[in-house]
Amino acid sequence: MGKSNLDLVHECDRFPYHQDDPAAYTTHMEKYHSFRVKGCDSILGYIVNEVVDRFDWPTESWAIDQSNRTVTLIAGSSPAERNQAVAQTLDKAVKQDRFEVLRGWRDELYPVFGPDGEFILEMERCASPLFGIVSYGIHATAYIEDENGLRLWIPRRSKTKQTYPGMLDNSVAGGMSTGETPFECLVREAMEEASLPEDVVRANAVAAGCVSYTYVRDQRAGGETDLVQPEVEYVYDIKLSADIVPKPNDSEVQEFCLLTVEDTKKALASGEFKPNCSVVLIDFFIRHGILTPENEKDFLEIITKLHRRLEFPTASHVIN
Amino acid sequence: MGKSNLDLVHECDRFPYHQDDPAAYTTHMEKYHSFRVKGCDSILGYIVNEVVDRFDWPTESWAIDQSNRTVTLIAGSSPAERNQAVAQTLDKAVKQDRFEVLRGWRDELYPVFGPDGEFILEMERCASPLFGIVSYGIHATAYIEDENGLRLWIPRRSKTKQTYPGMLDNSVAGGMSTGETPFECLVREAMEEASLPEDVVRANAVAAGCVSYTYVRDQRAGGETDLVQPEVEYVYDIKLSADIVPKPNDSEVQEFCLLTVEDTKKALASGEFKPNCSVVLIDFFIRHGILTPENEKDFLEIITKLHRRLEFPTASHVIN
Known part of the structure; x- marks a missing residue:
C-alpha cells in the first residue's frame, strides 16, 4: 500500500x-x-x-x-x-x-x-x-504523446546533490531570482538541466498555471527543520517530438528516463519523487484527464490544496 | 476600460x-x-x-x-x-x-x-x-483548433430563461443531482444543451480539474440576495473537429457562436458572460497558455481564488 x-x-x-x-x-x-x-x-x-x-x-x-x-x-x-x-x-x-x-x-x-x-x-x-518568505520557481513536464500513449521525461537527481539526492524530479525545475520572469527562467533552466535548445522550448512550452503550497522543512531538505517555506511554482507543459531527447548538462542530474503514466504513478506512490515535484505531476495528471473525479477519491481536496492562497503578498511578473 | x-x-x-x-x-x-x-x-x-x-x-x-x-x-x-x-x-x-x-x-x-x-x-x-450548502456542476468548453488558431463554441442563453437571460454561457453546463457522476452529467447535458452526440463527448471530452468558489447571490440570480452559494464546477475541455457543430436542443439556449480568443476576451471584459461561466473560461485560458504570468498581472490571485478550499465537506465521486 x-x-x-x-x-x-x-x-x-x-x-x-x-x-x-x-x-x-x-x-x-x-x-x-x-x-x-x-x-x-x-x-x-x-x-x-x-x-x-x-x-x-x-x-x-x-x-x-x-x-x-x-x-x-x-x-x-x-x-x-x-x-x-x-x-x-x-x-x-x-x-x-x-x-x-x-x-x-x-x-x-x-x-x-x-x-x-x-x-x-x-x-x-x-x-x-x-x-519564511514566499519563493518562486518554474517546473516543467516534458512528455511525448504518440500511438503508445503519453510518456514523461523524468530525471533522477545526482546522488551527490546537496538536497534530496538520488530522488526523481520534474523534467525542468528551478528557482527564480530577482528580476527573472517565469518564461525566461524556464528557457535558462531547460538548457542548464536538460540540454533542451532554446528554440525548442520557445516553440513547445505552454504555460499551464501554477501550484502553490506552504511547505515546512523536514530533515530531507537539509539544515534546520520546521522552517516555513511558502512556494509558488509556475508550471509548464513541453510536448516534444520523439527525436528530441533531454540529456543531463551538469552534475545535478544523473539521467533522464521516459516513463509511462503507470510507471510514474508507481514511482509517486513509492515516494521516489522530491516532494514538490510530486505535486507538479499530480497537477499535470489532473489537467490532462488522467486523474478524474471518478478515479481519484480526494480530487477536490488535492486541487484546492495545490492552489493554496498564501498568507502573504505575491509577485506579479507582467512585462510592461 | x-x-x-x-x-x-x-x-x-x-x-x-x-x-x-x-x-x-x-x-x-x-x-x-x-x-x-x-x-x-x-x-x-x-x-x-x-x-x-x-x-x-x-x-x-x-x-x-x-x-x-x-x-x-x-x-x-x-x-x-x-x-x-x-x-x-x-x-x-x-x-x-x-x-x-x-x-x-x-x-x-x-x-x-x-x-x-x-x-x-x-x-x-x-x-x-x-x-448555503455546496452545489456541484459540470462546465465544458468546446473548441476547435486549426490553422486559424483556437476558437470557442459559445452559446447565448435564451432571453426568456429564468436566470441570467440573454447572457453568454459555457458550451455545456449543468448542475449535478444526487447520484450522478460528473462525466455522466456532462454526457447528458452535452446532448440536452448542445446536441452533441454521446459518442463524440465520450471520445473527445477531457477532464481538466475543477473551479471552486463561494458565490453570494445578487439580484441577477433572482430571488433573495446575499444567500451563500459555495460551488464546485468540474471542468472539461472538448476539442471538436470542424464538422461537429453544437446546436440548441431546447429553449434554454438561443444560439451557438464560434468566437476567437480575442472576441471571447472582449465579451468577458464587457461583462457579457454569466459570472460562473467567466471563471471557467479564465481557467481554460490559464491551462492553455493564453493567460500567462507575463500578460496577466493578477495571475496568482486569480488561480488561488478559482480553487478556493471551501469551508464545508465536499463530495467524492469515485466509482467503486
Whole structure:
C-alpha cells in the first residue's frame, strides 16, 4: 500500500489551515514571529521563534517585539537600503555559523514583494526559509504523446546533490531570482538541466498555471527543520517530438528516463519523487484527464490544496 | 476600460477570506447561522440570519440555537429520514410562499456530504442557497483548433430563461443531482444543451480539474440576495473537429457562436458572460497558455481564488 496522491500533497502543503480548526491554528501560530518591513502593512513571512532567538539582530536595523511576536526591518526606505541591512545581518550570521541552512550559500537573490506587487527587498536564496518568505520557481513536464500513449521525461537527481539526492524530479525545475520572469527562467533552466535548445522550448512550452503550497522543512531538505517555506511554482507543459531527447548538462542530474503514466504513478506512490515535484505531476495528471473525479477519491481536496492562497503578498511578473 | 479578469473572479468568489482580515471576517460571520445535522461534526452550510427568522421551523425536526447561531436538523438518523424532514419543511415554506427562490422549484435533488464523503441528505435544488450548502456542476468548453488558431463554441442563453437571460454561457453546463457522476452529467447535458452526440463527448471530452468558489447571490440570480452559494464546477475541455457543430436542443439556449480568443476576451471584459461561466473560461485560458504570468498581472490571485478550499465537506465521486 503506497502513498496516496493526497498523502503526497500533504508532504508538500504542510502548514495548517485556519478553517480546519481555528483554535489549533491560533495555538500553532504562537511558534512564529511575523516578518515585517517598516512602511509595509503586510506580513511578509513567518520566522520560527527559535530562529528569532538565535539570530544576532543588529538593533539599528531590526525591531523585535516579543509580545506581538514581530521582527521588523526598520533600516532603509528603499529596496537598496533594505537589501544592505539584510545582507549585513546574514553576513554576520554566516561568520558566526549560526544556521545550518546558511552553509548552503548559493549566491542567488530571492525577491520579496509587497501587497501591490511592489519589490520590497531581496535576500540570499538559502536564507529565505529562515524568514519564511514566499519563493518562486518554474517546473516543467516534458512528455511525448504518440500511438503508445503519453510518456514523461523524468530525471533522477545526482546522488551527490546537496538536497534530496538520488530522488526523481520534474523534467525542468528551478528557482527564480530577482528580476527573472517565469518564461525566461524556464528557457535558462531547460538548457542548464536538460540540454533542451532554446528554440525548442520557445516553440513547445505552454504555460499551464501554477501550484502553490506552504511547505515546512523536514530533515530531507537539509539544515534546520520546521522552517516555513511558502512556494509558488509556475508550471509548464513541453510536448516534444520523439527525436528530441533531454540529456543531463551538469552534475545535478544523473539521467533522464521516459516513463509511462503507470510507471510514474508507481514511482509517486513509492515516494521516489522530491516532494514538490510530486505535486507538479499530480497537477499535470489532473489537467490532462488522467486523474478524474471518478478515479481519484480526494480530487477536490488535492486541487484546492495545490492552489493554496498564501498568507502573504505575491509577485506579479507582467512585462510592461 | 472593461472588467479585468480579477474583477470577474471577484463577481463569482464573493465571500470574504479569514486571512485577509480576521477581525472583519469574524464580524461578517455574525450574519449567518451554521447549518448542522445531528450526529455530524461538520458545518454543512451558512444560512443568512434573515432566512432563519423567516422559516417556520417545525420544532420536532429542528433545533435553533440563537446564541451559537446554529440551525440543526435533529430529526432522523438516516438520509431517508433526514430527506423527509427537510422536504416537509420546504413543502410548508412553499405553501406559505415564504421565499422567492422557492418559486423556482426544479424537481431536482442536490446532495449534501459529510466529512468522510458520506451522503448525509438531499434537498430540492432551488432551496440549496437558503441553506448555503455546496452545489456541484459540470462546465465544458468546446473548441476547435486549426490553422486559424483556437476558437470557442459559445452559446447565448435564451432571453426568456429564468436566470441570467440573454447572457453568454459555457458550451455545456449543468448542475449535478444526487447520484450522478460528473462525466455522466456532462454526457447528458452535452446532448440536452448542445446536441452533441454521446459518442463524440465520450471520445473527445477531457477532464481538466475543477473551479471552486463561494458565490453570494445578487439580484441577477433572482430571488433573495446575499444567500451563500459555495460551488464546485468540474471542468472539461472538448476539442471538436470542424464538422461537429453544437446546436440548441431546447429553449434554454438561443444560439451557438464560434468566437476567437480575442472576441471571447472582449465579451468577458464587457461583462457579457454569466459570472460562473467567466471563471471557467479564465481557467481554460490559464491551462492553455493564453493567460500567462507575463500578460496577466493578477495571475496568482486569480488561480488561488478559482480553487478556493471551501469551508464545508465536499463530495467524492469515485466509482467503486
